Amino acid sequence: MDGEAGGGAGGGAGGPAPLAAPLATSLVELKAAAKFYGPRLVFKDVSFAVRPGEIWIVAGENGAGKSTLLRVAAGLSRADAGGVSHGTGPGGIGLLGHETFVYPHLSALENLRFWAKLHERRAAPEDIAAVLARVGLSAAAEERAGRFSRGMAQRLALARVLLLAPELLLLDEPGTGLDARSRAMLEREIAAARERGAGLLWVSHHLGHDLALADKVLFLKRGRAAYCGDASGFAAAEEGLC
Template sequence: MEGVRPLLELQGVAKAFGPRLLFRRIDVALMPGTLSLLAGANGAGKSTLMRVMAGLTKPDSGTVLRRVPDERLGYMAHATFLYPGLEAEENLLFWARAAGLDHPGERAKKALETVGLARHAHERAGIFSRGMAQRLNLARLLLAEPSLILLDEPATGLDVSSRAMLMELMLKARSRGAAILWISHDTAGDSRHADRVLTLENRSLREEAGGLS
């Protein structure tokens, strides 16, 4: 990847909550066409680190260099960012228009088909199961074909077939050049699909090769 710049780069990043230091001197780069897992114990600061990467939380020190525009950043957190009173397709239309995407109707229909929710397009999101809501949240993320994808435990609430679909979609995004960082609660199973595993422990980030390396 000579001459290719990272889509996201952290240099000497640190974050604390009051007297509690979560992490310090974090140096990491997310390159195009890679899938990285982020692992660590509960409370280690994984979600906070991802929020720093997404620009939702400011680091206490260090630099965050993001080389993609906001509309090409896909961030999937524990909250689904869905409006329960709107139909599935209406939710996607809202987000597509808010992002200024062209052909919002076509994008919404395609995203629903991709995640297997086309027949539920006109059902209110508020009646969806956790798994269906997570699929719709994934459809929201895919609307703009993001080049930088940050996933915070995206498989939560998904059954086996849905988890397989999620991984397949992320591998397709990787093949088109996206950089993906995935906080996984199944590191052992997911690492065989990843280029590397980043483990947050003792306030530092440790890197090891994944199954695709």
């Protein structure tokens, strides 16, 4: 089990302020984007745009290219064809990938201090304490992260992203290792991020549950976007996709 997760959603006390009015209509946009690994096609002709206050779920079978798509959207991997554009400000993208990037010899508190310094952000002690409370790690703030369970490490990784309050959150299976209570915390934070005007691109393997939180769905199959549209219309199309 992951252990107890507490704290309110990001919109409560200690949470980030709402974002200013966006300067662009989309935070990230892909136009006919394609990615290959050598001769192997990962995906092609993928087009979508994530706008402020919008949640996109990315779904598909294993190996469909979902994680690669997030890396392309983050600018960490270059598209081999098509275009990728960003409407975020400097440091406006937060990525939570499969790796937690938690430093095991540092405490939870030290991890967040280091992360803020790495990104040249000033994080007041009360802000760090607040984000640790939101992910239920207040009691473990001084504990070395190397002693954390997988679920605790995942919550610390989430805190790392939340601390910077990015305009665009890219979440690759963020519920990995989380128990039911921690997943409820995650859902509150996702809803709070949308409420403050952030956009989210979220890889999910729990569509039956997570679909209710989404505005849009991108379903990848055999290297193509088999569905790209409103979440409300996905259920009717899903049977023919899987």
